[in-house]
Amino acid sequence: MSKPNQDAAVTRCGIVLVLGAPNAGKSTLVNRLVGAKVTIVSPKVQTTRTRVRAIAIHGETQVIYTDTPGIFAPKRRLDRAMVDAAWGGAADADVIAVMVDAKRGIDRDVERIIAGLEMYKNPAALVLNKVDGLRRELLLTLTETLNSLSKFDATFMVSALNGSGVDALEAYFKGLMPTGPWLFPDDEISDLPQRLFAAEVTREKAYTKLHQELPYSLSVETESWEEFDNGGVRIEQNLTVARETQKGIVLGKGGQMIKRIRAEAQEELAELLERPVHLFVRVRVREKWADDPGHFRDWGLRFDA
Template structure:
């Protein structure tokens, strides 16, 4: 094995629901980004720090999960899309993740055409190939390469793990030579406070419907370490419209209890210690146009 060290950034971009967060979690070997069946779940960049060793030496692959690229309306939407393109511009390699089952949709065409102007390598990663008959994959790959000539092409299932190890090996070998940028025992730069808020937001996406998840944000207000090793976490769920507050709470508080119970279990699993979780719901109209709130999420407002 070579004594060379390598370190670089690989940004994962694509249309909403292509499986970007699922791929990040699979490559990192643990949950770093929340996932749901609904599009636009990811709102800000999530960093996964993945070590890899091989004939190329020792590598630290810095994976950046970005929000899905779509047609923005709100300030929040515009900041999300801008964060995705910034991640692609700043990365050493961009992974264009395409839902193979969905195929060459209009938004995929638009993203592919813009990636043609990229100054750095762009690789095509077809996801969910286990759901598509093999004869359909090669024509899809050919059409995408007509829009943008990709440096490499991979066919994977982020959900099942098929092809992911090969992708990670190629990424590690392609990283530029240089020292590691993060301590070797770190997995992400995401704080536990932000993780708690995201896990609650994930349950809101899973347990509510229509516009409710998109009109909601979650903030960690209190994080209190207890002598017995447990932690007390108090979070505020902020909704854009008054009617959404009643939906989040549910009849007799049933839905809020269900959201809290599922989030508590998940957070305790991720933190590997007992968690005392308390939720409140607040009506906060216009939160998605608040520049300070967007900056707290690591987004750059208009």
């Protein structure tokens, strides 16, 4: 591993905190900005459960993008911890990027974020996402309304999905990074431990395949990680749900559903880790998993948020 560039006279480094309502496209944007898959994405809301730092390097500048869980009105303990984690990064950020799904427009979640932003003095940029396929007049009206609700330092219109507008956004972030030493080694792209990332990939596949509320009732943990001389890795995971009925849905008829989830996760992990992967996923029921302090600790979340 190469050492971080410590020549603080020439290097720059800073933090971009990406905030937004659930499903705004934050993780899609962060993956695009670092040019790799570091954080999971799904069509469902509340996919990201903890802060994930993703690292990009442009010349002498290291930009740390912090992906966060969507901000919404929390009901359960896990919801509260997720929203707490999102705002928790705000004080240290060199710039806060507020992402708004332009297709969805302004709703209670967006209003809540704008109200929360009042507490911080950091520069803030408005990032209107999902502008693909939207009429320009509509975008201009939305920009005007949002800028009347909060004082943004800049506004960008992007499609995190197809990349349009992302270069300008990247240049803007880069320009705001203060001089100073890099915080991460130059070959690191994320602060998420591999075991946790591997569990996240399985959770993403489950989220994408399962319908309705079920995704919010499940969690995935990597139980063991065994590396072999030939470069392969054997990964054992637990997929935990809260009820027997949910277990039935995750297993599917004749075990078909969990088979597909496992196969997709294994294939993607092999590709991302660039090595043969043997993945084993056991489905189990733990009624109170969402009240287990151990889970929160593993994810870097506060239990009593």
